[in-house]
Amino acid sequence: xxxxxxxxxxxxxxxxxxxxxxxxxxxPIPEPADGQVLVRNTWMSVDPYMRGRxxxxxxxxxxxxxxxxxxxxxxxxxxxxQSPLVPVGATVVHFLGWREYAVLDVxxxxxxxxxxxxxxxxxGALGTTGxxxxxxxxxxxxxxxxxxxxxSAAAGAVGSVAGQLxxxxxxxxxxxxxxxEHKVKKIVADFGYDAxxxxxxxxxxxxxxxxxxxxxDVYVDHxxxxxxxxxxxxxxxxxxxxxxxxxxxxxATEPVPGPGNLFQLAAKDATLRGMLVNSYLxxxxxxxxxxxxxxxxxxxxxxxxxxxxxxQAPGAFLDMMRGGNVGKMLVKL
Numbered sequence: 001x002x003x004x005x006x007x008x009x010x011x012x013x014x015x016x017x018x019x020x021x022x023x024x025x026x027x028p029i030p031e032p033a034d035g036q037v038l039v040r041n042t043w044m045s046v047d048p049y050m051r052g053r054x055x056x057x058x059x060x061x062x063x064x065x066x067x068x069x070x071x072x073x074x075x076x077x078x079x080x081x082q083s084p085l086v087p088v089g090a091t092v093v094h095f096l097g098w099r100e101y102a103v104l105d106v107x108x109x110x111x112x113x114x115x116x117x118x119x120x121x122x123x124g125a126l127g128t129t130g131x132x133x134x135x136x137x138x139x140x141x142x143x144x145x146x147x148x149x150x151x152s153a154a155a156g157a158v159g160s161v162a163g164q165l166x167x168x169x170x171x172x173x174x175x176x177x178x179x180x181e182h183k184v185k186k187i188v189a190d191f192g193y194d195a196x197x198x199x200x201x202x203x204x205x206x207x208x209x210x211x212x213x214x215x216x217d218v219y220v221d222h223x224x225x226x227x228x229x230x231x232x233x234x235x236x237x238x239x240x241x242x243x244x245x246x247x248x249x250x251x252a253t254e255p256v257p258g259p260g261n262l263f264q265l266a267a268k269d270a271t272l273r274g275m276l277v278n279s280y281l282x283x284x285x286x287x288x289x290x291x292x293x294x295x296x297x298x299x300x301x302x303x304x305x306x307x308x309x310x311x312q313a314p315g316a317f318l319d320m321m322r323g324g325n326v327g328k329m330l331v332k333l
Contacts, residue, residue, distance in 0.1 A: 004029045005310050006069040006099035013054055016251045017321070021054070022314035025069075030103040032082045037092070037109055041076035044097035044331045045123045046317040047157070048222075051250040060276055070098040073127060075112070075119045076333075086111060093122050100310055100333055116292050124328040125161055125295060125302045126288055128277045132244060133162040133220075134287045135280035137169055140273050141218045141240035145170035148212050150231055152176075153222035154193060155183040157328040158244060162220050164192035164300055171218075175211045177204065177227060179323045186326060190301050199223075205230035215239075224248045229259040232270075239270040250321070303327030 003026050010023040032038045050072060053064045064070050074097030078090045083106040086092065092109040096102035112122045124130065136158075137143050149166040153159045154176025166174045176187045177197040184196030197207040208216070208230050217239050219231035224246030231241060249256040265272055294300035305325035307316035313331045320329040 002029070003027065004099060004101040007310060007313050008069050009054060009064045009066055012056055012066065013051075013251075015253050017051065017054060017318060019314055019318070024311055029101050032080050032103050034082050036082050036103055036105055037078045037086050038080035039074075039076040039092060039094065039096075039102045039104065039109065040079045041074045041097065041100055041102060041333050043076070043120045043123055044074040044313065044333060045072055045127075045129075046313065046320050046329050046331065047072060048245055048247050048250060048321065050317065051321060069096075071095055072097040073123050074098075074102070075122050076102070078109075091119050093127065098310075098313060117295055120304065120330055120332075121295065121302070123330060124157065124304060125291055125300060129157045129328055130161050130291050131280060131284060131287050132158045132275075132277045133165050134291075135277060135283055136220050136242040136244055136275060137162060137165055137218070139280060139283070140275045141220065141242035141271070143169040143171050143218055146172045147217035148173045148175070148215065148236075149218045149220070150175045150177070150208065150212065150216045150234070151193075151220045151222075152227040152231075153245075153247065154178050154187045154191065154196070155326050156222065156323075157325075159220070159222060160187070160191045160303065160327045161300070163187060166218070167192045168294075168299075173212065175208065175216070177208075177223070183326065190303070199227070203230075205233055208234050218242075220244060222247060225256075229261060232259055232261050232264050232272075235264070235268050235270050237268050237270075239268060241270070241272040243272060243274040247321070305329045307331045309333070 008023050011021045013021050075093045086106045090111050094109050149171045151159050151162045155178040163174050173194050175195045176193040178184050184198045187193040195211040204226050215236040216234045219241045221243045222245040225248035
C-alpha cells in the first residue's frame with residue numbers, strides 16, 4: 001500500500017456510540033526519524049475502556065482527541081527502522097492501533113517472540129488481557145485453595161481466561177455470568193466454569209444463589225450494577241472483590257447509583273479493590289512464563305472474534321460493547 005488508513009474520533013458520543021462518531025481517513029505513510037520505527041500493523045484490539053476515552057473528562061488516561069486517530073493496543077511488523085535496537089522484520093506490540101501504519105519511538109515498541117505464540121496472542125492471553133486476569137486473581141482478590149469464585153462477563157476477553165486461571169489457582173468451584181444460553185454453555189464447555197449465570201434470563205442474585213448456595217469467596221467484576229450487588233450479597237466472611245470494569249455504566253449519561261448493600265462489606269470483613277492493569281506490568285514476565293506453556297499444552301484455551309479490515313474497527317468496537325464477542329475481539333488489518 002502507498003497510503004495509510006486510520007480511524008478518527010469524529011464526535012463525542014452521547015450515550016451509546018454510533019457509527020457516525022467515527023471516520024475513516026487516508027493519509028501518507030509516515031516516515032520514521034532517528035530512534036524510531038515504522039510498523040505495519042497486522043492486528044489491533046478493541047476494548048471496553050476505550051469508551052471512557054471518548055468522553056471529554058478527566059480519568060486515569062487522557063481522552064481521545066476529536067479529529068485525531070484513536071489509540072489502543074496493536075501488533076505489527078517493523079518495515080522501516082532508524083534504530084539498531086529494533087530491526088526491520090521484528091514483530092512488536094505497541095499502543096498506536098486504529099491505523100494501518102504507525103511511527104513510534106523504539107522505547108514504545110516491545111519486541112515479541114512469534115515462535116513462542118502467534119502475534120495476535122500478545123493482544124490476548126499473553127497481553128494485558130491475560131495479565132489482568134492474573135493480577136486480579138493473584139494480587140487484587142487472590143484465590144485461595146478451595147475458594148468459590150464468581151466472574152462476570154465470563155465469555156469475554158478477560159473472563160474467558162479468568163475462569164481457567166481460578167481453577168489452576170485452586171478454586172473448588174468457578175461460576176461465570178454471560179449473556180445468552182449459547183455463551184453460558186460455552187464458558188462451561190471451554191473456559192473452565194462449573195456453572196453459568198445467564199443475566200438475560202433472570203435476576204443475577206437469584207441465579208447466583210442457586211449456583212453458589214453457600215456463598216462465594218472471590219468476585220472478579222467487569223460489569224458493576226446488578227452483578228456487583230449480587231456478588232456483595234453472596235460474599236462469605238473475608239470475601240474479596242476485584243473491580244476491573246463496570247461496562248453496564250459506560251454509556252450512562254447520568255450518574256449511576258452504587259450498590260445499596262455496600263455496608264455488607266464491613267459486616268463481612270470483606271474487601272472491594274479497584275485495579276488498573278498498568279500497575280501490574282511488572283508481572284508480565286512471570287505471567288508470560290506460565291501462560292505460554294499453558295497455551296502450548298492446551299490447558300489454557302482461548303478464542304477470538306475477528307473483524308477484517310481497518311474500516312470494520314468501529315463496528316467491531318460497537319459489537320464488543322454490546323456483548324457480540326466470545327473471547328478477545330480483534331481486528332485483522
